[in-house]
Amino acid sequence: MNKILLLISFALFFSINAKSQCTPSFQGSGAGIEPDSATNLPHAIEGLPYDASVQFKAPLDTTASVGGFPVNITIEDITITSVTGLSSIPNISPFTYVPNPATGVFLGGGLGCIQITGTPAIGSAGTYPITVSLDVHFHIIGTTQQLTQPQTVSFYKIVVDSNTAAPSISKGKFDVAQNFPNPFSTKTSLSFNLPVASQVNFKVYDLVGNVMEEKVIDGKSGVNTFIFDGSDLDEGIYFYSLESNNAILTKRLIIERK
Incomplete structure (x- = not known):
């Protein structure tokens, strides 16, 4: 039929x-x-x-x-x-x-x-x-x-x-975009680019260098995006780093709750 x-x-x-x-x-x-x-x-x-x-x-x-x-x-x-x-x-x-x-x-x-x-x-x-x-x-x-x-x-x-308000990211090398949104209340999006698939170490530090959060991410080649849940952290300024193949990139994140 x-x-x-x-x-x-x-x-x-x-x-x-x-x-x-x-x-x-x-x-x-x-x-x-x-x-x-x-x-x-x-x-x-x-x-x-x-x-x-x-x-x-x-x-x-x-x-x-x-x-x-x-x-x-x-x-x-x-x-x-x-x-x-x-x-x-x-x-x-x-x-x-x-x-x-x-x-x-x-x-x-x-x-x-x-x-x-x-x-x-x-x-x-x-x-x-x-x-x-x-x-x-x-x-x-x-x-x-x-x-x-x-x-x-x-x-x-x-x-x-494309979101013109969102931070850009280089797709030709290991690169980390600024988390978005920033400041945020509980959750924020983080993106990084890998030229080849590899494990990435993610850490969040307070202002005196104490590690507050950390995890290992199995990254794929290209842009990777994940959600960071900061609901267990106090308001304030923190730094986060991503390490891949001995290269480390660091950004600042801000938690604000009104």
Whole structure:
């Protein structure tokens, strides 16, 4: 059976929101995709939390082509089998998707939504294609046999824009960017670049040289980003260092709580 004409019958709406869980709220009145491939997903910004919701209304009755002839079908449900491409975005917190209903099974004619969240790393500016894989379960009108048609929506992408407020980092040598944000209250993002993969020793010192925090990081070649949690430290000025292959770079961080 040829592909169901899902791309003209599965309505999607992407919008930035600040909610922790999406609520189905599609308001369209017909089949279609919003936005189209030209408009695409909202952009993300390096170092800032990303939160986009996918709002949709699954079609109920539509048409498929069988042997070159149109056939009326009823869609029983559309099931999300995977969303790929999110893990390829360098991140401070991983990009994930959460459907509502949580099963990822959307009944024909019903409403649903998917939430995509994550925080792109400093130095991650670029374009990342996203592919949504679906199984469409349906039957030809006048029959009861359930049929399944795999379907993909592959023209969407997340564009990560550079954060001009974030510190820069050299990608041609061992380099450490200033933590961001700085000052901070509890957590801050730290990035470093390695010309080759190696272990990196990370230490935080107080003003008299006492080691307050330390750990060993298995760094990969390229830009590495991690979150430092300073919630156990008092307010004040500290120094942090990263050591790789006998090279040590030191920066200053400030903890402020109001």
